[in-house]
Amino acid sequence: MRKINTRNFRVATRTTTREVNRQIVLNLIRELQPISRAELARRMDVSRSLLTPLVRELVTRGSVVEGGTARAQRGRRPTLLRVRTNRNLAVAVDVRPGHTSVALADFGxxxxxxxxxxxxxxxEALIDAxxxxxxxxxxxHVGEEDADGEDGPTVxxxxxVVPGMVDRRTGRVIYAPRLGWRDVDLRDGLAERLGYKVRIENAPIACALARLWLSPDGLGGSQSFAYVSISEGVGVGLVVRGxxxxxxxxxxxxxxxxxxDRSxxxxxxxxxxxWEALAGNAATxxxxxxxxxxxxREAVQPPLRRAPATTVEEVVRRAHDGERAALEALEExxxxxxxxxxxxxxxxxxGxxxxxxxxxxxxxxxxxxxxRALVEDTLTDAARATSVVPDRSPAEYRLLGAVALLAASTYAAPRVG
Known part of the structure; x- marks a missing residue:
């Protein structure tokens, strides 16, 4: 149970229950789309009369659209519901020591x-850029009207997303060792220059948010998980009960x-x-x-001269080619x-x-x-069996995490205390 913070709270109102139910409906549609009203009512274990006005509000707001029909054994084919994401856009920025990526993406x-x-x-130079x-x-890429003459999407x-410690309350980067930045303001300075709301987060937490809000089907039913980013640095995004x-x-x-290892x-x-000094890219x-x-040095005949590997991708390629040094380095x-x-x-x-x-x-x-190392260093069978899933598109998840910083508020449960 979450303790109510008596120094920072909101009093529940008559509309709170309806607001919570509406968010439940929105999230069910998002995760199960396309889905019919009948299936929604069954999933929520409520009557159609309670569900219908909630769906109507979401459709009126533009959060949900109707389109297509499902098969039916008899009677009228039910209309299917989907979350509408293409009307809401985010500018996603992924800052890395070498390069910065900027993407325009919808809330999906x-x-x-x-x-x-x-x-x-x-x-300061990053803000200028x-x-x-x-x-x-x-x-x-964003026009005032779409092809149908309707109002276009809105940014x-x-x-x-930055590789460092962030105080989300103030928007300041507390410490980003790979960038050489300490206690700098990016959020407010950038918001002032662009005229947009700016949300800032460190990379592993952003990737966790992308998993939580944009890839709910990949969580395996777990609402408590970790995203471990192993790149120039090593960081962890932790999610507890959503x-x-x-x-x-x-x-x-x-x-x-x-x-x-202190030595x-x-x-x-x-x-x-x-951990970063042992498992990060530079260590590999x-x-x-x-x-x-x-x-x-140990070779009987001098091997062919090869250029030094300057990226982990090159070490991986050499390991897949069977080079012993690369295989041993990756194993360690x-x-x-x-x-x-x-x-x-x-x-x-x-989970x-x-x-x-x-x-x-x-x-x-x-x-x-x-x-093997996970099994050796944990104490219980349940801990040893913890699922570890590689992310095949880590760069994409940093950008998706930047989108999730803005999209999450659309789907999050309302705070009532």
Whole structure:
């Protein structure tokens, strides 16, 4: 049970029950679409007379559309309902140390257009770049009317995803070590320049939000799960009973900077042996180069000279080609990933763990060492059996997470206390 916060609450009103029921209907349609009124009533275990006005309100608001019919054994074929997402658009921004991606997408996650540019060194320069890119992107793809002469879609705001700790209340980036930024304002500065509402979130939480709000069918029925992002850095988005776990000061999920080995390699945060320093992309590249150099020294005949691997994707390709150094490097990375996941399972006990990042392209090679380390470092059979699912499109989920920052409020349950 969630304790009512007596310092921050809303009093329930007569309309609260109706509002909650309307959101239940909207979410059922979203997850089960296309669906008939009769099937909705059956799922909710309510009468058609209670359901009909709720559906009518959603259709009138434009949140739901009617279209198509279902088969019926007898009588009139029932009309099917779908959530209408193409009238609401979001500008999704994914900021990375190397490049920044900008996409225009509807609230269903359908991408309409995208751009990319090199990430500037300073947050002020990033705001300048986005202030030039976003209006041009919107102007090129959003008209005042659609092909049927109806009012065109509306941009509801900007979702901004960054690789660092974010205070969601103030919109400030507390610390983004990979960008070299500390305590900077992106949200308010960008909102002022663009004239749009701006929501900002760190990358792993954004990916978790994308799973929660835009891919509910992929959750396996679990409302408590984790999204682990393994890329330039390592971070975790935690969802408990359908709500993101943020912590007292909005910094929950920084498992990447939990030390797994105090005598391990130095981490960018200043500590040693952090999960990020052991399992992140830089760690995988470093251990591959070490093994490749060792293999060259031990070879009876000098091997063909190869350019150093500068990306994890290249290490993965070489591993799939059978190169021993790449295979060994990825196996060790898999072990470190599994050890970190075991700690996550012990502390959080999620129903499912999603793993995203470039490294997931090698999941056929990683799955065994990941699972082995997870089994060795957990205490119960249930913990050892925790489902671990690789995300095959991690870059897409960062952008979808940016969309979810705006779309979630459309589907979220109303707060009444």
């Amino acid at each position: 996650g359908q991408v309409i257009a995208r751009e990319a540019f090199e990430t500037p060194a300073s947050p 986005l202030a030039a890119c976003v209006p041009a992107l919107v102007a090129a 509801r705001g900007v979702g901004l 709500e993101v776990l943020r912590g007292e000061t909005h910094t929950a999920g920084e498992f990447g900077h939990v030390s797994l 391990g390699p130095p981490c960018i945060c200043g500590k040693r042996g952090c 590249l470093a251990r591959y180069e070490q093994r490749a150099a060792a293999a060259a 990375t898999g072990t470190h990933i599994g050890r970190g996941l075991a700690a996550l399972v012990s502390v959080f006990n999620p 499912r763990i999603f793993v995203g990042g470039e490294i997931t392209a090698a999941w056929d090679l990683l799955d065994a060492p990941v699972r």
